[in-house]
Amino acid sequence: MILQAIDTLVVLLILTNLLLLGTNRLNGCIRMIAFQGFLLGVLAIFLQTPGNPVHIFLLAAGSMILKGVVFPWLLSRALREAHVRREVDPFVGFTLSLIAGGAALAVAVSLGARLPLPEALGSTLVFPGALFMIFVGFFLIVSRRTALSQVLGYLVLENGIYLCGIALIHDEPVLIEMGVLLDVFVAVFIMGIMIFHIQREFDHIETDQLATLKDVEP
Amino acid sequence: MLALFGFPFWGGCTAFLLRTDRSRRILLLACAILHLFLTMAAWKVQLRPELNGWLALDTLGLLFLTLISLLFMAAALYAVGYLRRESHGRIKDFEEGVLFSNEPEAVFIGCLLFFLGTMTLVTLSQRFGLLWVAIEATTLSSAPLIYFHRHHRSLEAAWKYLLICSVGIALALLGSFFLVVAAQGTGGRTLIVQDMVQHAAHLRGPWLKAAFLLLLIGYGTKMGLAPLHTWLPDAHSEAPSVVSALLSGALLNCAFLGILRVVQVCVAAGLLSFVQGLLTGFGLLSMGVAAVFIVGQADYKRMLAYSSVEHMGIMALGVGLGGAGIFGALLQAVNHSLAKAMLFLTAGNILGVYKTKTVSGVRGALRVLPVSGALWVAGFLMITGSPPFGLFPSEFAILKAALDGGHGGVAAAYLLSLALIFIGMAGIFLRMAQGEAPSPRCPEPWWSILPPLLLGLGVLVLGLYVPPFLTAALQTISRTLGAP
């Protein structure tokens, strides 16, 4: 029962990632991220079942609130300020992104099968799922032009790692996990501010213009 | 010990609350002095571990803490004068002529103090999780410092710094998780460095290896090992010089400390050759990449930044070579911190007068700024490892480690990189320092001279005399890192 629930949630997560890869509407992406945060909160409850209930509650609540509510709010504010709606002309097109996503999924699954995983891991799908999210996060950062997309990619990467964490680690004091969450929060907060500044400085948030500092001979 | 990292945070908060610039500057100086005082006291008094062993000050931490504290003292002195000079209103950018304004001073000083606090925390934390949090916090607290001059180039630098380091640090987080997995069921408290070292024999090898890789890449991004160094030249060149000095001299060492902590565990677990191979490879690659960009570099602050990449490579190489190389690497860390901070502060003086960061725009610095010019030339000799300065013994020790270990190829590559970098730097530094003065001699206020002068004297002294307590400390540390 628990196993099935976990599997379902992981599959949902994977689907959100694929959607992130395939969509050009930044607003939609932010919503997807919010949904991921929510899913992760729920997953935390399932994955950490044997642990301390207070700990589980704090963790779940923390991730839901931060990842599901605060980050999306911050990001959509930045989006509103920036007057950008879509990711136009990414380095890797959306179709190709989806294909790459499929390939990454395959790699993640095969890698997950080869690594000697600890038994305590709830489901065999969790670890490949987490790896997949990390890949997708990297992919988004590398292939998208707008600064906002990169923050989104970073969040996906962070979510993947977080998923790894809640799956792998059980008997850890809560302080660190909260510290992690807080840190990510501050990171996103400052990135949001930066996006605001970038928008003000350059009129739009494409990082193409953030490429003046270089050592290539003209 | 709590005071040691607690009061900078308190000071940082206060800085936001204070009304006048003057009181904030006094606060900055007071915090720097107090921090230095406490650090010195820590050499005398053995501090007990706090917070269930999460915080403790071992010799390694103390060494790096001392460096941070000394550098911060110098930087604070410099910053007070610097902030007084930087005017408040709109400033004309000397490169592109656009107007920009500076960050509010409250933010700057507050972030400086936060930065100090987080770096202190890095040296104190004995738990990998906390270490991760602290290192990530240093990124966050220093990003606004890089964006002091609010124009688009420093924004770009800050953005790259933030994004790349965050990505790296995310991998380090994953590495920390793997470390937990590796340590599960071994007994002892997981993730506490000391306990992991004690029970290292039971750690799970593959997980530990994976964890080391991830942490090396994660913290290596922050430390500036090639090819993960890409943020470093941008951030160092665009930040105010005083911040660059802290970034290069203190922050990079913090990341190095993070790697050393993992190395301690891996060495205890018998992964010595695995660790050493990786570090040697990264070290040589960093030196080579630094050579590529130093030769013919047109921007002297970027040149200094690449030189940091080089020196981080040398340190990694030293640790990777093992034996006496570790001692050399640690001594290198000490000397590099002092020398590089001194160079960045001097570069700040030159930048202030010549209003350009391009090498070709600076001529006759020895005549226009006699003291800074002399420091600039001396700094060149320091950073290239010429006797009688402190980087000579350390680089020599690393060379000896390489040849004693029979790594002739490594030694040759090491010497070749050093030679290339020397040639590249000789052109840049001498071109700037010598020649006819384009303008009459400029006055040099004491605050701009004294900090680099003292740092430079430190490097000179270390080149002629390594105090016994330092030798003892370095030997203690190198034993924990696998030296016989």
Next chain:
Amino acid sequence: MLIVLFSIGFLLATGVCARLFQRTAAGSTRIGAAGAAAGCAVGFMAGLRALLDGHVESLRLPWSIPYASFFIRLDALSAFFLCLIFGISALCALYGAEYLSVERDHETGGSWFFFNALVASMAMVVLAHNAVLFLIAWEMMSLASFFLVTSEDEDPAVRQAGRSYLIATHLGTTFLFALFVLLGRSTGTLDFDGFGAAAGAPSTLLFLLAVTGFGVKAGLVPFHVWLPEAHPAAPSHVSAVMSGVMIKTGIYGLVRIVPYLGWPSVSWGGLLIGLGSLSAVWGILQALSQQDIKRLLAYSSVENIGIITMGLGVWLLGVSLGSPALSLLGLAGALLHVLNHAVFKSLLFLGAGAVVRQSGTRRLDQMGGLLKRMPWTGAAFLIGAAAVSGLPPLNGFVSEFLIYLGAYRGILSLPGASHWPFIVVIAALALVGGLAALCFTKAFGVIFLGSPRRDREVSLHEVGPWMRWPMAILAASCAFLAVAAPWTMARLWPGLLGPLNDVVITALGFSAIALALAGARFWLLSGRSVETAATWGCGYPLPTSRMQYTASSFAQPIVSLFWLPLRLPNLYEPCWRVGERFLKRFRWLQHGRVQLYVLYIMVTLIVLMVWKLG
């Protein structure tokens, strides 16, 4: 020993004082020059005593630098070089006191600081018996001389010279790093005593490292490129110290270190002779074609270093072929030539400095007829010129004679297959001797003889006593050292008394005959009509001073013969350009796009994961 250390300390202290009290140029000059001269005089006495006493002193103190110890040793070799360093430097310091005093408005404190530091570090180099101490002193020496070379850095040529000097010497030191570390590999410390027990690497590799590292400092031919640039750029008293003494530390290093490398193979001596003969011939050919008096002297230093190196090659061949007589002649000739070259080359540089300072130009073709205006300088320069050409009865001849004799002995006493190096020595020495005479008759003749080529030269006058006396002392030393050579050398190597004695008797006989002839001439001309007239112009009615034979036309017959080697370009510069271009190819790595920077991280991660864990 303690006295020597004291004088080193004294030099450093007065140097610092000169820097501190640089408010007035005269004051710092007084402190710096007096300190240098006094410190050098004390050190010279101590060194001379150690050389004559012949017993070895050493002092060893612990030092906290890794692998270092403050281990110094004063043996005959060190004492010999100490005397050289202190003696020449003292005279150059006195000369410099006047040289720097006029027409230079800016501060001299720094110049004296570096001058005294240079002397002190050179002394330390020859005393050091620990590799780290040696390297520190060595590099200090290079740096001090670098700052002296660039003391007139408004001139772009000086800056360029300084830069190439600094790079060359630093690269040379890099080879020494590797050499010393490899030598000390088998032992824990890097004291010289520990070397040689079992060298950690093939000894030929070590030898090559030593030749390269020390050869750069000495100015051996493939590594000499910095020398003709740097020596002219420096103020003349510094050029004198650099050319006369500092480049000899490279020779010292070879003589000191090579015995630790184990039994020399025959190829080592051959290599030294090859490089030495190349340096000698190349150096003198370049010197011949120079227009600039100081460059000419600098190239002549390359030539003389070549002669010394040939002597060292004979020494090594003697050792490896088991012929003590041969090795003795080679080593003694080389060391004696070190001493002699130090004396006459510093004399020539001081003379050139006096001329340059008075006439304001370094171009030979703008001078002329200075002997009448500067008789002291001219006479001293003439003695130096004759000595550097290896002519009896002066000192340069004696040392070349020993090396020649070594080569002839080698041909006589060794089987035919090993003749080649010695034949090269003889041919090179003979050719170089003739060319040196050509070169220095050109230099002396064009500068001092004939009539002035510019109006400005007509009104020149002699330099003051502080510049004159050091030259006079050095000129007297050229004669004295030739006569004293048998006795001084015989103190160290009794076997040399015989051959040298006869040479000196011949030289003295020549002097006596010359004096007698001069008397006869005086007697013949007394009471007869001695008139003056214009030089006979071979029928041309209106000769002017501009029609005199110039330096370039004088050297033309030889220069046109050897045009090919003389036009060979400097190969280091193009090599560096190629290397630089190669490095710049990798510049695209830092292209400015943050996306790809993240990609680097990802690729590194994946590659390492697959490689190290897969």
Next chain:
Amino acid sequence: MIMATLHLFMALTLSPLLLGIINRTKALFAGRTGQPLLQLYYDLAKLLRKGAVYSRTTTWVFRAGPVIGLASVLMASALVPFGGRPSLLSFPGDFLVLACLLGLARFFTILAALDTGSSFEGMGASREAAFSALAEPALLLSLAAVALRSGRLSLSSMLVSPLAWGHLAPALWLVAAAVFVVLLAENARVPVDDPATHLELTMIHEVMVLDHSGPDLAFILYGAALKLWILGAVWVGIVAPFGGMNPWTGTLFALAAILGLAVFIGVIESLMARLRLSRIPPLLVGAGVCALLALLVARP
């Protein structure tokens, strides 16, 4: 010792005769009567009695030139063995001293020429210096071959012992040729230089001493004659060492040989023209190569 002194005396007195013989030989070939054999003696006696005229440009270097030049040649003449008997002074490596003494003479002659400030004398000095620099390796390598053959390092023992060149004839001829070319070059004879020319532009040695007069010129002329004797004695010593004979017979034979050499030089001067200046360096370098070859084929 007595013989050596006698030989030295012969050198000092008979050397001007060599030039007379050469001139007479040339005159004979040209079908003229020519100068008296003792012409140079007359010249010297006349010059020594004269006063002197100096150029205003010159300094003491100009006056020192002839003195030092003659002194060094005089000293050198004490080093050369004659007729198979040791010379007055002999020691290992004395031939090096000999070469260097000749170099010293040249050095000061050149300086004296440059002291006049005349472009013609400068030109002669330049040529003299260049050609002698090329001749020096040939001489010293030849002597190396002789030293190798005899196993000795002093002229007196190298040129004294009767050498069984016999089956090693190539080495002998090579050395003889090389030293002969050096002899011609050093003494300004045809084909290197023409002492009889009247055009300053083509002169080498003569043009250098144009400004000397009186006793100075006498010193120079006498020095030149002595130099010819010295190198001639060396050449005779190499080709026909008369060691092992009765000293008196040896002396007579040697005297005959050196006079014969003068005749031979005269014959060459009559039959050959002076070489173009650009052809002289190849000649001298060729001599050096001959000497090198001799060194390689010579065996002790």
